[in-house]
Amino acid sequence: MQKALVTGGGGFVGLAIVRKLVSMGIATSVVGRHQYPEVERLGARCLVGDIRNREFMAQSVVGHDTVFHVAAKAGIWGDRETYFSINVTGTENVIAASRENGVRYLVHTSTPSVVFDGRDIQGGDETLPYSESPLCHYAESKIQAERLVLAANSEKLSTASIRPHLVWGPGDTQIIPRLLERGREGSLKIIGRGENLVDISYIDNVAHAHVLAANNLATSGQAAGEAFFISQGEPVVLWDWINALFADIGIHPVTRKVSFRAAYRAGWILERIHTILRLRNEPKMTRFLAEQLAKSHWFSINKAKSILSYSPLVSTQEGMENLLGWLRQK
DSSP states (O other): OOEEEEETTTSHHHHHHHHHHHHTTOEEEEEESSOOHHHHHHTOEEEESOTTOHHHHHHHHTTOSEEEEOOOOOSSOSOHHHHHIIIIIHHHHHHHHHHHTTOOEEEEEOOGGGTOOSSOEEEEOTTSOOOSSOSSHHHHHHHHHHHHHHHTOOSSSEEEEEEEOSEESTTOSSHHHHHHHHHHHTOOOEETTSOOEEOOEEHHHHHHHHHHHHHHHHTTOTTTTEEEEESOSSOEEHHHHHHHHHHHTTOOOOOOEEOHHHHHHHHHHHHHHHHHTTOOSOOSOOHHHHHHHHSOEEEOOHHIIIIIOOOOSSOHHHHHHHHHHHHHHO
């Protein structure tokens, strides 16, 4: 790997990958909708455009041997057309551009949500099938995107997919800020018994896994056409982890509880109301969110260990210390 392109390189995960690549002396370019000063300070090049524009993507990948396709519309609420235009059509464009312009290796950022079907998953591995009834457009579109990437694997373009779970750490713009906001306003409730185990993934470990995948594609090629779950390798009790974070920054712990059935029903009702009234803001509860907050979902990382030689570089304890230091500086 000598010259890499990162789609979505101005985002949380993408920027971490950019930092990793630059630190390794790899010439790096970033595709995004804006000019990113932090990316440029790192010494990477910004290419401003939309992955839904095939001509722009074709021009952008020229001269790169490796593409990290991180760009996606995340979240659990929004119109289906937007999710699919970015996550599916955008991925089609990245694949087509890579094929047509001599890119050798493509590493895609996926999500464990592609296999989540509302039931507890405890130690599941990559043999789990894709969900047949995803409850949000994000999961549905990411299933299609990952299928496209893995099906595109060939002698000329080697592909792999990384599935990090609940990515957190300094610079987080999604999970941690939303948890803190809800915690401070006192609107969080434990859904179900509060004993569900979930995987978490520190940001630097996620970037590390992506680079390991690219290096594998360029050497042994064992990762070609494969997907990999990535995490700390030690699931946490979700609500205990949240309350420990809250305690460290002076937010009252979450103690109120609501049954999973009641939360799921409330999610169904709120989804209908928001859809009928065409409300743009995200409902306080959805069926998918109720399942995510009540069910266990943690995965074996043995495949990543075996093929990618992955192991977390940063422990959960060290990661939490880094996160707290960052939060206290804000």
